[in-house]
Structure formats: C-alpha cells, structure tokens
Amino acid sequence: NAGVTQTPKFQVLKTGQSMTLQCAQDMNHEYMSWYRQDPGMGLRLIHYSVGAGITDQGEVPNGYNVSRSTTEDFPLRLLSAAPSQTSVYFCASRLLSTDTQYFGPGTRLTVL
Amino acid sequence: GEDVEQSLFLSVREGDSSVINCTYTDSSSTYLYWYKQEPGAGLQLLTYIFSNMDMKQDQRLTVLLNKKDKHLSLRIADTQTGDSAIYFCAESLLGGRRALTFGSGTRLQVQP
Numbered sequence: 242n243a244g245v246t247q248t249p250k251f252q253v254l255k256t257g258q259s260m261t262l263q264c265a266q267d268m269n270h271e272y273m274s275w276y277r278q279d280p281g282m283g284l285r286l287i288h289y290s291v292g293a294g295i296t297d298q299g300e301v302p303n304g305y306n307v308s309r310s311t312t313e314d315f316p317l318r319l320l321s322a323a324p325s326q327t328s329v330y331f332c333a334s335r336l337l338s339t340d341t342q343y344f345g346p347g348t349r350l351t352v353l
Numbered sequence: 354g355e356d357v358e359q360s361l362f363l364s365v366r367e368g369d370s371s372v373i374n375c376t377y378t379d380s381s382s383t384y385l386y387w388y389k390q391e392p393g394a395g396l397q398l399l400t401y402i403f404s405n406m407d408m409k410q411d412q413r414l415t416v417l418l419n420k421k422d423k424h425l426s427l428r429i430a431d432t433q434t435g436d437s438a439i440y441f442c443a444e445s446l447l448g449g450r451r452a453l454t455f456g457s458g459t460r461l462q463v464q465p
Contacts, residue, residue: 274452283357283441283455284396299452331395333453340384340445342453344396 243267245345247332253351254322262317262348264332271337273315277301277328278347284331290315291337322352359442359456366464371429373459375442378423385418386453387427388441396441399427429461437463 248263266273274289286299290309304326306318315334319326332345356378365371377385383404388396402409402416402425409416415428429436442456 276455281361281457283457284443284453285455286452289452341386341398341401343398344388346395 245332245334245343247330247345247348249348250346251349253353254319255353256323258322259318259320260322262319262330262332262350264315264317264345265313266315266332266334266343267313268334268336268343269312270334270343271312272342273309273332273334274299274342275305275307275315275317276331276333277326278331279328287317287330319350322350324352326350327352357442357444357454357456359440359459361457362460362462364462364464365432367432367434369432371427371432371436371461371463373427373429373440373442373461375425375427375456376423377425377442377444377454379444379454380420380423384445385416385425386441386443386445387414387416388443388455390439390441390458392438399440432461432463434463434465437461 245266271292275287276284278284285301287305288307290296293312296307330348333342335342359375384401386401387399389399390396400411413430417426439458439460441458443453
C-alpha cells in the first residue's frame with residue numbers, strides 16, 4: 242500500500258491563480274479530510290468527506306472547494322488564491338469504524 | 354468548545370526522559386492521540402489512548418491521562434537525538450464530524 246499520497250510537494254502561486262491539490266489513498270478508507278498547518282496554530286480542518294459523493298465543511302472552509310467522486314481521491318481546489326492561503330496542506334484518511342487517521346506527506350503552498 | 358493546548362518548546366539532554374504535556378477542554382473526547390512531525394515531513398501517529406484509560410505504555414513511550422483535570426502527557430524514556438521533532442496532541446470527539454482537534458505542537462529539542 243502507498244498509504245496517503247499528495248501532489249505536488251511544493252507549489253508557488255500568484256494571487257488570483259487557481260490550482261488543485263491532489264490527495265489519494267489506497268486503503269479503501271471512507272473518511273478523508275484536508276487540514277492546513279500554520280505556524281503556532283496546529284492543524285485546522287478545511288473540508289472532509291465520509292464517502293464518495295458526500296462532502297462537508299470543516300473549521301476553515303472559505304476559499305476552498307472539494308469533491309469526492311471516488312473513494313480513493315479527494316482533491317482540494319483553490320479557485321482564486323490569496324496570500325492568506327500560504328500554508329502547508331495535509332490530507333488524511335481513515336476507516337469510518339476507527340478513529341486512527343493516516344496523514345499524507347503534505348503540500349507546501351506559497352501564494353505571492 | 355474544542356480547545357487543545359500545549360507548551361511550545363522543550364529541551365532535554367540525550368538519555369534523559371522527556372515529558373510533553375497537553376490540556377484539552379472537551380470532556381466528550383473519545384480518543385486522545387500523540388503525533389510526531391519531523392522537519393519537512395507529515396504527521397506520524399505515535400500512540401493513542403482511549404478516554405476510559407489512565408495509562409498506556411508502548412516501548413519507550415508512556416501516555417498518562419488525567420480525565421478529571423483533562424490533562425494528557427507523553428513521556429519518552431531515554432530520549433535520543435532522533436526524537437527531536439514537533440509533537441502534536443489531538444483529540445477526537447463523539448459524534449459529529451469526528452475530526453481531530455490539534456494542539457499547536459511542542460517542539461522537542463534533544464541536545465547531545
């Protein structure tokens with residue numbers, strides 16, 4: 242198993258550009274989520290999904306969209322990037338029947 | 354509301370024990386977790402404890418839970434330079450999103 246994979250590892254955007262952060266897992270986990278990590282603030286939940294076709298907002302959803310067309314993939318879209326979205330983004334997944342989440346390696350995003 | 358707090362920094366000498374502390378506010382927590390993050394890497398699950406337990410030991414790691422004071426600690430015995438990292442405490446709650454709420458992380462520096 243590859244576990245949870247994320248691409249790209251690094252990205253630099255200009256204000257107003259759009260992009261999609263990719264996340265995939267091969268563990269057949271129903272639950273997938275996106276967090277952002279900012280210095281001194283721990284991780285904050287952006288969006289999550291409990292299964293294909295189902296998504297919901299987390300703590301800091303503004304400026305981000307998600308979709309879940311398959312169990313394996315959970316992309317995070319920034320429609321119009323802002324400097325406040327400069328952060329490290331982590332994708333995580335788990336089985337619905339457990340609480341143990343597995344994290345991807347992260348995507349470091351800088352918005353100029 | 355959900356709030357998890359940790360001290361920001363801890364420095365110890367190699368071979369000593371390290372104790373990293375965490376407090377949480379929500380008494381409906383189900384599991385409490387410790388994650389380790391090395392520089393430039395994702396989060397690695399170290400250990401977890403169910404909220405009806407007081408203690409859990411796993412090799413060099415000991416987790417203590419004081420439910421009355423809502424205090425969680427992680428003790429690392431015989432700390433090594435490879436233990437230098439940021440350690441995050443996290444809680445998951447009954448029902449709802451069952452997402453993780455993270456503390457801001459404690460940076461552990463191990464001096465040779």
